[in-house]
Amino acid sequence: MPPLQTAFVAPAPIPAAPPPRSETGVIAWLRANLFSSSLNIALTVLCVLLLFWTVPPLVKFLLLDAVWTGFDRESCLARPERPVVGACWAFVAERLNFFIYGFYPIEERWRVDIFFAALAFGIGWMTWLDAPRRGLGMLYFFLALPVASFVLLYGAPRLGLPIVETAKWGGVLVTVVVAAVGIVVALPIGILLALGRRSSMPAVRLFSVIYIEFVRGVPLITVLFMASVMLPLFLPEVWSPDKLLRALIGVAMFSAAYLAEVVRAGLQAIPRGQYEAAQALGLGYWKVMYLVILPQALKITIPNMVNSAIGLFKDTTLVFVVGIFDLLKTVEASRIDPKWATPVTSVTGYAFVGLFYFLGCYAMSRYSRYVEARLAQGERR
Amino acid sequence: MDAAESAKPGVSLLNNPRARAIAYQALLCAAIAALAYGAITTASANLKRAKIASGFGFWNDTAGFDISQTLIEYSITSTYGRAFWVGLLNTLLVAAIGIVLATVLGFAVGIARLSRNWLVSRLAGLYVEVIRNLPLLLQLLFWYNAVLNALPERLQDSIRIPGGGYLNRRGLFLPEPVFGSGAGIALSALVFGIIAAIAYRSWAKRRRERTGFAPPVTVVVLALVLAPPLVALALAGFPVAFDYPQPGRFNIHGGLEILPEFIALLIGLSTYTAAFIAEAVRAGLLAVPRGQTEAAQSLGLSAWRTVRFVVIPQAMRVIVPPLTSQYLNLTKNSSLAVAIGYPDLVHIFAGTVLNQTGQAVEVIALTMAVYLSISLFTSLLMNIYNRRVAIVER
Numbered sequence: 057m058p059p060l061q062t063a064f065v066a067p068a069p070i071p072a073a074p075p076p077r078s079e080t081g082v083i084a085w086l087r088a089n090l091f092s093s094s095l096n097i098a099l100t101v102l103c104v105l106l107l108f109w110t111v112p113p114l115v116k117f118l119l120l121d122a123v124w125t126g127f128d129r130e131s132c133l134a135r136p137e138r139p140v141v142g143a144c145w146a147f148v149a150e151r152l153n154f155f156i157y158g159f160y161p162i163e164e165r166w167r168v169d170i171f172f173a174a175l176a177f178g179i180g181w182m183t184w185l186d187a188p189r190r191g192l193g194m195l196y197f198f199l200a201l202p203v204a205s206f207v208l209l210y211g212a213p214r215l216g217l218p219i220v221e222t223a224k225w226g227g228v229l230v231t232v233v234v235a236a237v238g239i240v241v242a243l244p245i246g247i248l249l250a251l252g253r254r255s256s257m258p259a260v261r262l263f264s265v266i267y268i269e270f271v272r273g274v275p276l277i278t279v280l281f282m283a284s285v286m287l288p289l290f291l292p293e294v295w296s297p298d299k300l301l302r303a304l305i306g307v308a309m310f311s312a313a314y315l316a317e318v319v320r321a322g323l324q325a326i327p328r329g330q331y332e333a334a335q336a337l338g339l340g341y342w343k344v345m346y347l348v349i350l351p352q353a354l355k356i357t358i359p360n361m362v363n364s365a366i367g368l369f370k371d372t373t374l375v376f377v378v379g380i381f382d383l384l385k386t387v388e389a390s391r392i393d394p395k396w397a398t399p400v401t402s403v404t405g406y407a408f409v410g411l412f413y414f415l416g417c418y419a420m421s422r423y424s425r426y427v428e429a430r431l432a433q434g435e436r437r
Numbered sequence: 438m439d440a441a442e443s444a445k446p447g448v449s450l451l452n453n454p455r456a457r458a459i460a461y462q463a464l465l466c467a468a469i470a471a472l473a474y475g476a477i478t479t480a481s482a483n484l485k486r487a488k489i490a491s492g493f494g495f496w497n498d499t500a501g502f503d504i505s506q507t508l509i510e511y512s513i514t515s516t517y518g519r520a521f522w523v524g525l526l527n528t529l530l531v532a533a534i535g536i537v538l539a540t541v542l543g544f545a546v547g548i549a550r551l552s553r554n555w556l557v558s559r560l561a562g563l564y565v566e567v568i569r570n571l572p573l574l575l576q577l578l579f580w581y582n583a584v585l586n587a588l589p590e591r592l593q594d595s596i597r598i599p600g601g602g603y604l605n606r607r608g609l610f611l612p613e614p615v616f617g618s619g620a621g622i623a624l625s626a627l628v629f630g631i632i633a634a635i636a637y638r639s640w641a642k643r644r645r646e647r648t649g650f651a652p653p654v655t656v657v658v659l660a661l662v663l664a665p666p667l668v669a670l671a672l673a674g675f676p677v678a679f680d681y682p683q684p685g686r687f688n689i690h691g692g693l694e695i696l697p698e699f700i701a702l703l704i705g706l707s708t709y710t711a712a713f714i715a716e717a718v719r720a721g722l723l724a725v726p727r728g729q730t731e732a733a734q735s736l737g738l739s740a741w742r743t744v745r746f747v748v749i750p751q752a753m754r755v756i757v758p759p760l761t762s763q764y765l766n767l768t769k770n771s772s773l774a775v776a777i778g779y780p781d782l783v784h785i786f787a788g789t790v791l792n793q794t795g796q797a798v799e800v801i802a803l804t805m806a807v808y809l810s811i812s813l814f815t816s817l818l819m820n821i822y823n824r825r826v827a828i829v830e831r
Contacts (some may be wrong), residue, residue: 089555096554103556258703259462263469273812274805275769281787285797289483290476377776384575400584410571417570
């Protein structure tokens with residue numbers, strides 16, 4: 057019987073295992089991210105097919121087959137020598153001034169341009185967080201700009217600016233005015249409502265809660281309908297506001313309730329100690345709010361406020377329903393105009409409006425993310 | 438601000454915080470009352486001048502207009518009150534179907550955004566970014582005027598849908614099931630099956646919690662729900678006939694006709710809301726700490742059970758509140774139907790009825806009251822659900 061073998065000693069070193077197949081590089085990335093399992097392979101193939109079916113036709117329609125110049129529908133109709141017609145950008149180019157100014161008289165349009173520039177300046181001042189004299193900027197944005205813009209756009213015969221009825225305003229001008237009023241007028245009301253909702257006085261709290269919850273519970277369209285048909289009933293005839301003003305009141309009422317909730321969230325995030333410390337210094341209610349609480353609360357609500365502004369900017373299209381010529385309405389009116397009506401006009405018009413809103417909203421959402429990251433800097437270690 | 442301090446002698450009433458608070462509130466109430474009084478007197482004067490009698494006297498007057506989609510019986514000779522119910526039901530119909538579609542699509546996109554597959558997550562992200570940054574009204578007009586309007590106009594060019602349906606510019610025409618006698622038994626069998634399934638599910642859950650052995654749930658529940666109505670139908674000799682849409686000379690007759698406005702509104706609302714739901718779902722799934730998944734795996738739970746019993750219950754807690762507000766948004770946004778002519782509550786009642794009767798105050802107030810009640814009712818239901826999934830602490 058041979059002795060029991062108790063140990064095994066390898067006579068030669070085990071050959072080294074081959075290195076793992078590349079862990080970096082294009083192939084490895086593809087394997088990890090696109091082809092890691094059979095399900096993922098199937099999904100990848102599906103997505104590639106989807107892209108293949110949608111992207112080339114889209115590029116062809118919007119760019120390659122598009123008509124860039126022309127004077128009427130003839131240039132955008134399919135003809136034997138050009139059987140496939142893409143987007144009719146000639147239509148947008150010809151109507152661009154109508155889309156921007158509406159029926160605003162041509163010789164007065166410089167006033168609208170100045171308004172756009174002044175608004176852009178104010179927005180720049182407010183959104184650039186390190187800008188000098190931001191307090192002055194607030195005064196400019198929330199007080200000087202609204203008054204000056206009204207005088208500039210509506211007109212003041214004494215200053216040599218002929219009156220332009222609001223019925224003649226239109227296009228991007230109206231869209232921007234509605235959005236601006238929805239922020240500039242609604243934000244102060246919203247702050248008051250938020251303070252009211254957190255007030256220690258029951259009657260103030262009750263009215264604030266009723267207002268906020270009522271407006272947030274109904275669609276904007278019904279608020280606009282209310283402003284446009286009920287407001288003239290409740291006001292004496294001499295005060296009866298015009299159509300645009302009624303819609304602006306509706307939008308401001310609506311937006312104030314949503315902004316109030318945003319501000320309230322900011323107020324709730326401020327620790328109690330801040331209130332108590334300010335009161336211990338002997339400050340009264342308004343000084344506590346103005347000097348200590350609101351500067352902190354408003355700062356942390358900037359991202360949420362920008363998000364509400366995005367919602368509001370998109371909602372400005374609803375004034376269309378009460379018959380006001382905002383950008384979408386000018387495009388709607390133009391696309392069925394016999395001069396330009398072709399099978400591709402509608403899609404082109406909508407693509408243009410879509411691009412306008414997408415750029416605006418996307419820029420705002422990037423800004424909101426930037427502010428959020430900046431505010432979080434203090435938390436990062 | 439307590440009572441002892443306010444009762445301190447020698448402090449003037451002007452500096453007493455309690456007295457001041459009462460004075461402020463009295464002032465506020467007086468101002469609001471004055472405003473309301475002024476508004477009401479002006480309104481009644483204005484109404485008198487316009488010779489409009491206030492009140493709901495118009496409710497039983499003949500409406501005299503037709504509505505393109507009615508879930509309940511309605512004709513030109515019906516009353517305004519009837520028109521109100523038709524509009525309300527149309528709003529509820531589109532909102533209910535839209536909520537279901539938006540939830541399915543939103544959860545799919547939200548999960549896809551977290552996929553490890555680069556292409557899938559990027560495409561889902563692109564969908565969310567594009568849809569969220571475009572106004573809903575623009576999307577509705579696009580679907581209605583650009584997509585559905587590009588469908589074939591002539592009857593003979595209609596797109597044929599397998600199974601006997603047609604799609605053209607006038608809408609979608611589908612075979613409509615017509616139930617004969619005996620279908621009622623099938624329906625009660627279905628109800629019975631659902632009750633049995635719920636009972637079985639709660640029994641299975643209790644058994645799992647008591648013994649640790651999980652009886653099969655999905656298969657049995659499906660069988661319990663589907664088998665009784667199928668058996669009942671088979672016993673009754675399948676009393677279901679299909680009313681197929683018949684192309685006539687100019688129009689399609691019979692079958693189930695779905696308006697193009699309804700289709701456009703449904704697509705627009707559900708794709709738009711789905712983008713927001715997707716973001717809520719993504720945030721909810723990301724809110725579950727990694728350690729939870731790892732702990733579940735180290736306990737030996739399968740991938741499916743990890744998701745089903747560990748991830749989803751915790752994620753739902755974060756998802757439900759924003760999901761509620763998205764459902765409410767969808768319902769409120771269905772009022773945009775007025776822009777494309779779908780006969781919803783706002784279109785029929787705050788539009789046509791208001792124009793015909795001139796009863797602005799009553800009509801707008803009632804419309805707003807309907808949306809307010811829907812909002813309050815939905816948040817009530819969701820709060821109940823939320824309480825059920827909320828964290829149970831000691």
